[in-house]
Amino acid sequence: MARRSEHSKEEIKSMVLGAAKGLIEEEGLAGLSARKLANQIGYTVGSLYMVFENLDDLILHANAVTLDELYQQLQVTVVEGDNPQATLQILAQTYIEYAMANPNRWNAVFEHHLPEGQQAPEWFQQRVDQIFALVEQQTSRLNIDRKKAVMSARALWSGVHGICVLYMTNKLHLPDEIQVQSLVEDLVSNYLGKL
Amino acid sequence: MARRSEHSKEEIKSMVLGAAKGLIEEEGLAGLSARKLANQIGYTVGSLYMVFENLDDLILHANAVTLDELYQQLQVTVVEGDNPQATLQILAQTYIEYAMANPNRWNAVFEHHLPEGQQAPEWFQQRVDQIFALVEQQTSRLNIDRKKAVMSARALWSGVHGICVLYMTNKLHLPDEIQVQSLVEDLVSNYLGKL
DNA sequence: ACCTGAACACCGTTCAAGT
DNA sequence: ACCTGAACACCGTTCAAGT
Numbered sequence: 001m002a003r004r005s006e007h008s009k010e011e012i013k014s015m016v017l018g019a020a021k022g023l024i025e026e027e028g029l030a031g032l033s034a035r036k037l038a039n040q041i042g043y044t045v046g047s048l049y050m051v052f053e054n055l056d057d058l059i060l061h062a063n064a065v066t067l068d069e070l071y072q073q074l075q076v077t078v079v080e081g082d083n084p085q086a087t088l089q090i091l092a093q094t095y096i097e098y099a100m101a102n103p104n105r106w107n108a109v110f111e112h113h114l115p116e117g118q119q120a121p122e123w124f125q126q127r128v129d130q131i132f133a134l135v136e137q138q139t140s141r142l143n144i145d146r147k148k149a150v151m152s153a154r155a156l157w158s159g160v161h162g163i164c165v166l167y168m169t170n171k172l173h174l175p176d177e178i179q180v181q182s183l184v185e186d187l188v189s190n191y192l193g194k195l
Numbered sequence: 196m197a198r199r200s201e202h203s204k205e206e207i208k209s210m211v212l213g214a215a216k217g218l219i220e221e222e223g224l225a226g227l228s229a230r231k232l233a234n235q236i237g238y239t240v241g242s243l244y245m246v247f248e249n250l251d252d253l254i255l256h257a258n259a260v261t262l263d264e265l266y267q268q269l270q271v272t273v274v275e276g277d278n279p280q281a282t283l284q285i286l287a288q289t290y291i292e293y294a295m296a297n298p299n300r301w302n303a304v305f306e307h308h309l310p311e312g313q314q315a316p317e318w319f320q321q322r323v324d325q326i327f328a329l330v331e332q333q334t335s336r337l338n339i340d341r342k343k344a345v346m347s348a349r350a351l352w353s354g355v356h357g358i359c360v361l362y363m364t365n366k367l368h369l370p371d372e373i374q375v376q377s378l379v380e381d382l383v384s385n386y387l388g389k390l
Numbered sequence: 391a392c393c394t395g396a397a398c399a400c401c402g403t404t405c406a407a408g409t
Numbered sequence: 410a411c412c413t414g415a416a417c418a419c420c421g422t423t424c425a426a427g428t
Contacts, residue, residue: 004409004411004412005411005412028308028311033401033402034401034403035401044414045402045403045414046413046414047411047413048403049402049403050411050412055402110360110364111308113302115225120365125368147372147373150373151373151377151378152381152385154358154369155354155378155381155382156382158357158361159350159353159358159382161357161361162353162354162355162356162359163350163353163357164357165305165357166356169305170314170315171323172349172353173323173327175345177342178342178346183353186346186347186350187354187386190350190385190388191382192385193388199392199393199428200391200392228419228420229420230419230420230421238393239393239394240395241393241395241422241423241424242392242394243422244421244422244423245393249421249422250421
């Protein structure tokens with residue numbers, strides 16, 4: 001039993017990533033397993049190791065898809081004419097909207113950790129940088145020097161991300177009268193100095 | 196083979212939590228396992244289920260110890276006479292210091308997720324609230340109304356936490372000339388409106 | 391009552407063997 | 410060259426059986 005060659009490596013790769021997307025969406029990262037993936041695409045477990053180094057590599061690729069999708073969504077909200085402050089507000093809101101719309105996939109990006117010493121490969125890090133770049137593009141338009149613009153983008157985006165993380169993991173414990181959205185708005189507008 | 200009664204349930208509980216602390220510290224949350232824990236305390240796996248509901252319950256308790264320790268460290272840095280702005284800066288710096296000093300245990304608190312629908316028990320949530328309360332105590336001293344003070348505490352602390360998360364998981368990608376500490380300082384001082 | 395040890399249903403990863 | 414299927418070394422959790 002072997003030698004089927006029904007699909008190219010690239011085809012198998014995208015079949016796996018498609019299955020991974022579905023599994024994470026429905027059961028969370030913890031619900032993902034090599035055997036479940038193999039089963040869904042109609043191959044046996046061993047086959048996964050033909051196209052991915054290991055599960056970590058596979059998850060990294062699945063998370064890259066998520067980051068690309070998020071980047072895409074953020075990008076389309078940027079309107080040329082708007083001032084940077086307003087654009088940053090919109091970017092921040094779009095970010096939590098995306099997280100709330102895709103909780104498990106968004107979570108997977110930050111839940112997943114490589115073993116102790118290892119760090120993510122370049123192609124993955126670029127996906128993260130791409131998003132920071134979108135923010136930096138706006139902070140650069142404020143009346144501040146280059147270094148300050150880089151810092152502001154990091155500080156601001158980390159801040160929005162922090163609210164998102166705690167909210168998504170039920171650790172924010174907001175009183176009912178306060179919405180996450182207004183918390184994000186508050187953070188951004190206060191940081192930028194009341195519009 | 197059975198019936199030893201060498202230790203009370205409470206004793207076993209704290210032996211397990213001690214072992215868990217060590218294991219997480221050295222190998223991270225992923226390095227924790229029921230068999231390793233049992234081995235370290237000189238009991239068999241089944242015994243763990245005498246004193247904890249399951250591994251999630253056990254981890255929750257281990258994380259509570261971490262949160263208590265963090266709370267303790269934050270609390271001692273608050274000096275009565277200082278103004279709220281300065282105190283908030285100190286709290287924020289102490290927070291990342293703690294995370295950097297105890298990366299794996301700090302990480303475990305936020306890496307750990309309960310299965311889908313479940314949410315953390317009251318006694319755990321209180322540990323999180325306790326820390327927010329410390330921040331709220333300071334924002335309350337600013338010239339703003341009650342609701343704004345609650346929001347500021349959440350927004351500010353989430354922001355600091357966000358920087359911490361991305362930094363600790365190597366997703367911040369800071370240029371060498373920028374320190375995390377100055378990023379935190381920047382976030383807090385800008386949010387509070389340049390001291 | 392306390393604890394064991396074996397069992398159950400799962401994991402990720404490897405690799406000789408089959409086509 | 411491609412893929413399988415079985416094996417290996419692990420998991421968390423349960424529970425009859427022993428003292």
